[in-house]
Amino acid sequence: MSYAIEVADVKKTFSGKLEVRALDGVSFNVEQGTVFGLLGPNGSGKTTAVRILTTILTADHGSALVLGHDVKKEAGLVRSLIGLAGQYAAVDENLTGRENLVMVGRLNHLPKLFVSGRATELLEQFDLADAGDRTLKTYSGGMRRRLDLAAALVARPTVLFLDEPTTGLDPQSRNDLWEVIESLVGEGTTVLLTTQYLEEADRLADTLSVLDHGRVIAEGTPIQLKAELGATVLEVGLSDHEDAGRAASVLEGVGAHTPNVSGRVVDVTVDNGPVDAMTALRSLDQAGITPTTFTLREPSLDDVFLALTGHRTEPEEPEDGSEPKVSSGDPDHPAQSESTPIPVGGNR
Amino acid sequence: MTTTTISVPSVSGAPLATGVGGRLRWAVSDTLVITKRNLIAYTRIPEALFFSTVQPIMFVLLFRYVFGGAINPGHGISYVNFLMPGIFVQTVAFGAVQTSIGLAEDLQKGLVERFRALPMARSAVLVGRTLADLVRNVGVVIVMTGMGLLVGFRPTTGVIPYVAAVGIILLFAYALSWGFALVGLSASNSETAQVMSFPLLFPLVFASSAFVPLTAMPGWLRGFATYQPVSVMVSTCRALMIGGPTAHWLIQALLWTVGILIVLPPLAVWRYRTRTSRTA
Numbered sequence: 001m002s003y004a005i006e007v008a009d010v011k012k013t014f015s016g017k018l019e020v021r022a023l024d025g026v027s028f029n030v031e032q033g034t035v036f037g038l039l040g041p042n043g044s045g046k047t048t049a050v051r052i053l054t055t056i057l058t059a060d061h062g063s064a065l066v067l068g069h070d071v072k073k074e075a076g077l078v079r080s081l082i083g084l085a086g087q088y089a090a091v092d093e094n095l096t097g098r099e100n101l102v103m104v105g106r107l108n109h110l111p112k113l114f115v116s117g118r119a120t121e122l123l124e125q126f127d128l129a130d131a132g133d134r135t136l137k138t139y140s141g142g143m144r145r146r147l148d149l150a151a152a153l154v155a156r157p158t159v160l161f162l163d164e165p166t167t168g169l170d171p172q173s174r175n176d177l178w179e180v181i182e183s184l185v186g187e188g189t190t191v192l193l194t195t196q197y198l199e200e201a202d203r204l205a206d207t208l209s210v211l212d213h214g215r216v217i218a219e220g221t222p223i224q225l226k227a228e229l230g231a232t233v234l235e236v237g238l239s240d241h242e243d244a245g246r247a248a249s250v251l252e253g254v255g256a257h258t259p260n261v262s263g264r265v266v267d268v269t270v271d272n273g274p275v276d277a278m279t280a281l282r283s284l285d286q287a288g289i290t291p292t293t294f295t296l297r298e299p300s301l302d303d304v305f306l307a308l309t310g311h312r313t314e315p316e317e318p319e320d321g322s323e324p325k326v327s328s329g330d331p332d333h334p335a336q337s338e339s340t341p342i343p344v345g346g347n348r
Numbered sequence: 349m350t351t352t353t354i355s356v357p358s359v360s361g362a363p364l365a366t367g368v369g370g371r372l373r374w375a376v377s378d379t380l381v382i383t384k385r386n387l388i389a390y391t392r393i394p395e396a397l398f399f400s401t402v403q404p405i406m407f408v409l410l411f412r413y414v415f416g417g418a419i420n421p422g423h424g425i426s427y428v429n430f431l432m433p434g435i436f437v438q439t440v441a442f443g444a445v446q447t448s449i450g451l452a453e454d455l456q457k458g459l460v461e462r463f464r465a466l467p468m469a470r471s472a473v474l475v476g477r478t479l480a481d482l483v484r485n486v487g488v489v490i491v492m493t494g495m496g497l498l499v500g501f502r503p504t505t506g507v508i509p510y511v512a513a514v515g516i517i518l519l520f521a522y523a524l525s526w527g528f529a530l531v532g533l534s535a536s537n538s539e540t541a542q543v544m545s546f547p548l549l550f551p552l553v554f555a556s557s558a559f560v561p562l563t564a565m566p567g568w569l570r571g572f573a574t575y576q577p578v579s580v581m582v583s584t585c586r587a588l589m590i591g592g593p594t595a596h597w598l599i600q601a602l603l604w605t606v607g608i609l610i611v612l613p614p615l616a617v618w619r620y621r622t623r624t625s626r627t628a
Binding site for chain 2: 106108151157
């Protein structure tokens with residue numbers, strides 16, 4: 001099996017007022033035709049890795065190959081083979097959807113006639129046919145992301161880079177985008193995607209690496225990662241702190257993991273969701289504790305981090321030591337909860 | 349996915365350039381694509397249209413009818429004839445701020461990021477931006493010519509010197525665009541670009557012979573005001589539009605313009621490379 005992306009011991013430090021080591025010896029390989037996920041919180045180095053692989057930045061150390069071509073020495077060739085979309089790669093909001101696609105197609109040196117046909121085809125495929133001749137100022141966040149992805153696909157890239165493709169999107173738009181990405185993979189495109197959402201990596205990625213402070217702290221398939229972690233998290237809300245403390249000691253007996261108390265919420269990783277949930281409810285009932293909420297959910301990135309590093313993901317470091325982005329007209333960066341709570345007996 | 353019947357040069361990915369000729373042809377094509385994109389954007393940004401049309405008209409009316417009565421240019425020249433060459437130069441100088449705002453915005457919004465991951469010519473973003481500003485300035489000088497005639501401007505030298513004057517103004521405007529490209533590439537966002545631009549422009553435009561005769565200025569200011577590029581351009585245009593000794597000014601004007609064009613574009617390109625390869 002040949003690799004579409006090979007990264008070996010890549011290091012990158014940003015000098016400036018504050019020296020930031022964004023990547024500290026990162027290595028991974030991505031097989032052709034698969035989806036690879038780079039999972040990590042803000043500031044972990046995900047975007048820097050994508051920038052290096054898409055020839056926007058050069059690494060200080062190590063080697064990075066896309067389809068066997070060195071991203072530094074053969075940058076021009078690499079650019080003709082890849083597509084880039086995501087939160088930092090933008091579309092021009094003064095142009096219409098179609099004008100944006102045509103521009104990118106022409107900058108890829110594709111013939112006019114082909115580009116025009118391809119634009120129509122992509123607008124239809126991404127459910128933007130009706131909006132194609134409106135300027136992007138009128139687009140919703142989800143529409144912009146779809147157009148952004150369409151722009152990355154104009155030249156039919158062999159390798160596609162998606163930098164946090166769904167960050168800040170509402171659940172419906174996120175789901176739509178996931179479906180689009182899944183259909184691409186069906187066509188044999190190799191995809192590297194970065195995400196803060198374990199749920200997203202779980203759904204889309206064949207293999208993934210977890211990044212923290214510029215280092216790979218875990219790698220494998222989503223199943224392997226989750227198995228290491230325990231399958232699900234049981235989260236119990238109580239009416240006061242005292243109850244929370246008591247509930248924590250009761251839940252100690254459920255499963256093999258230690259419960260965490262934060263405020264009036266107790267969470268504990270369980271290996272066998274529904275069965276452990278029933279045990280938990282019975283034990284709480286026997287102890288005379290009535291929970292206000294009771295949810296069984298997928299482990300969030302935060303849970304993964306806690307398990308792997310012993311610390312929670314740190315909030316909101318600026319990625320790569322860069323200036324914070326003002327993405328105008330795109331109020332798209334709320335702190336979203338890492339995963340959607342799944343009711344007991346839910347869809348997993 | 350639905351497959352189209354239109355054939356592609358390569359099954360996937362962008363075609364590759366062959367030889368120097370191929371690369372050059374694509375660099376030209378890339379530049380035109382970016383120029384067109386910037387021109388389309390100008391027509392859709394109300395602020396940019398305002399700066400290009402309403403603001404110069406307001407300046408003409410302001411100086412012609414409000415301040416003009418108090419200014420005597422001397423030598424039996426009417427103030428409107430004195431003023432119009434100055435307003436031309438002032439307008440294109442102010443317009444150059446658009447170059448810095450546009451580039452700062454492209455950087456800020458991440459468009460440059462996308463461009464850098466495309467197999468396009470590196471120079472196209474900057475050349476395409478300055479060329480679009482040149483085209484915009486052609487529109488501006490046409491509006492200004494109409495406006496001038498409307499308020500009583502009467503060029504005395506004939507069509508060819510007038511067209512030559514406009515040509516010199518456009519060349520100077522193009523050179524200035526590169527200077528303000530440098531400003532835009534150094535700013536963190538479009539607002540900063542604008543704020544950085546005006547302190548550079550104000551002394552050049554107002555401590556000049558554009559609106560008042562230099563004899564009205566104190567001696568210490570007159571030295572700067574006589575030889576700085578905006579005054580030189582204004583004097584050249586005055587000579588070409590309403591008569592007077594021309595060669596002396598024309599040589600200086602060309603020296604300034606060529607000098608700026610030799611120094612600033614390489615600096616702007618250097619700034620573009622370092623700026624985009626280091627940060628967002």
